[in-house]
Amino acid sequence: MEWIILGVLGFWLVASALGAVFVRNPVHSILFFLSSVIAISALFLSLGAELLAGLQLIIYAVAIVVFYVLVITTIPWEKVKRFEGIYKKELLFSLPVLSVSLLIMGYMVYRGELAQPVNLVKDNVRDLGKTLFTSYLFPFEVASVILLVAMIGAILLGRKED
Amino acid sequence: MAEFGIALIATLIKVGVLVGVVLGVSAYLTWFERKLAGHIQARLGPNVVGPFGLLQPLADAIKLATKEPIVPKGADVPVFYLAIAMALVPSLLLFSVIPFGPEFTLFGKEIKPLISDVNIGILIVFAMGSLAVYGTIFSGWASNSKYAFIGSLRKASVIIAYEVVLGFAVLGVILLAGTISTVEIVESQIKSGVWYILYQPVAFVLFLFCMLAESGRVPFDIQEAEAELVTGYNVEYGGMKFGAFPLAEWYLNVIALSAIAVILFFGGWSGPAIFGAFSPYIWFLLKTFSLVFFVLWLHWTLPRFQAKDITEIAWKIMLPLALANLIVTAVVVYVLGGK
Numbered sequence: 001m002e003w004i005i006l007g008v009l010g011f012w013l014v015a016s017a018l019g020a021v022f023v024r025n026p027v028h029s030i031l032f033f034l035s036s037v038i039a040i041s042a043l044f045l046s047l048g049a050e051l052l053a054g055l056q057l058i059i060y061a062v063a064i065v066v067f068y069v070l071v072i073t074t075i076p077w078e079k080v081k082r083f084e085g086i087y088k089k090e091l092l093f094s095l096p097v098l099s100v101s102l103l104i105m106g107y108m109v110y111r112g113e114l115a116q117p118v119n120l121v122k123d124n125v126r127d128l129g130k131t132l133f134t135s136y137l138f139p140f141e142v143a144s145v146i147l148l149v150a151m152i153g154a155i156l157l158g159r160k161e162d
Numbered sequence: 163m164a165e166f167g168i169a170l171i172a173t174l175i176k177v178g179v180l181v182g183v184v185l186g187v188s189a190y191l192t193w194f195e196r197k198l199a200g201h202i203q204a205r206l207g208p209n210v211v212g213p214f215g216l217l218q219p220l221a222d223a224i225k226l227a228t229k230e231p232i233v234p235k236g237a238d239v240p241v242f243y244l245a246i247a248m249a250l251v252p253s254l255l256l257f258s259v260i261p262f263g264p265e266f267t268l269f270g271k272e273i274k275p276l277i278s279d280v281n282i283g284i285l286i287v288f289a290m291g292s293l294a295v296y297g298t299i300f301s302g303w304a305s306n307s308k309y310a311f312i313g314s315l316r317k318a319s320v321i322i323a324y325e326v327v328l329g330f331a332v333l334g335v336i337l338l339a340g341t342i343s344t345v346e347i348v349e350s351q352i353k354s355g356v357w358y359i360l361y362q363p364v365a366f367v368l369f370l371f372c373m374l375a376e377s378g379r380v381p382f383d384i385q386e387a388e389a390e391l392v393t394g395y396n397v398e399y400g401g402m403k404f405g406a407f408p409l410a411e412w413y414l415n416v417i418a419l420s421a422i423a424v425i426l427f428f429g430g431w432s433g434p435a436i437f438g439a440f441s442p443y444i445w446f447l448l449k450t451f452s453l454v455f456f457v458l459w460l461h462w463t464l465p466r467f468q469a470k471d472i473t474e475i476a477w478k479i480m481l482p483l484a485l486a487n488l489i490v491t492a493v494v495v496y497v498l499g500g501k
Contacts, residue, residue, distance in 0.1 A: 001166050027241065027303065034296070045280075054285030062292035062325075069296070070318060073303040073311075125281060125342060 013039035188413035229401035241304035249297025256418035283344035305398035313394025323476035330484035331368035348430030420453035
């Protein structure tokens, strides 16, 4: 039974990721991206990682994508409709990188072992919070400082006056 | 396999009952709102179709469904239709984590009167409340109309601001309860015998403001300010396509968020058992609909804020208040040795 759900969600995820890459209109592309983010969250839910699913929805599907949406929807229509062509040079450069990383991933899947849960957690919300704020407190705070710096930089770049 | 099948059928029945009841109640809420508005404005309200105008929602539905469908010139047709679904689906999904009462046994099986008992119920509420913003933004954008687009951008700024305040306001309750599952929050209130509104009055007031802002009710209805924007983001929609937006925003969201407020602050289904076996459900519905009534009452009493005031209030007054409330709650819970 789980395989059917996994298959449907996986197909949904791959289809929307491909759509996000190949669709010409930027707004349609962001809609496909949104759909793929929701599909990832559904995958988390089906795997029992409820907190990750919720955070995926709140942080990615809402907080981050909504700003892309706001920026893209305020582009004038003439620019939205203009098609800039396929990026041939970039495709040529990215092909070797992509194929090497695909090979590495394929090798790892073929030879490696899938991670097994060590001991089942009952309350993953509480455990995740504890881990984040005790063992991983320093990386967590560093990440927030990086985000703060990025925000200040964006405000500086966005200033029009002086 | 049999277990899975039974669970699937039980869930499907629950979904069917819930969607039917919620949509029916929303339809009659329009009648109730118009009667109430008439009473507040010293007029009669609908009274022609059926006794007391009770058939008016049906007449409205037939009228909306039989209208000619119009798609504006230059609209992005797939997104134009998709926006309706993006407005309706999150509002309906909000109901999936609302527990309407305690567990009961039917045909020897334990049945919970909620659709999915995930342990992140409140997170789902936040997520769905914010996902609703896409319906507004894309309906405004796909209509290719300036009024609609201004309305949708206004709504987006309101939702972004108030979603943050909502999160920090509710964190106080989560700290007290020590859980983010909707069922467990209610159970911890029943166990301690105190509704959280007594401990968290500031959070409740902030939640009430956020509820009005998220559902686009007065005084936060700048996205459809009739005087400036015609009706804002849904101006280009006609017929039942138009009807879906107020249905999702004004009725489904208000009912769902009122139910969430009851769960967080008013002890969910708790109350003295004076109605016999059904008393938890009756208490839950009574509390929810008193809040809904309060929202409707505000809608027909207050004037509208200015667009810039709304976001300023959110970021400069409500967010600091919510943060202060959170810090005080955290310190008190820590000192008293909470969970």
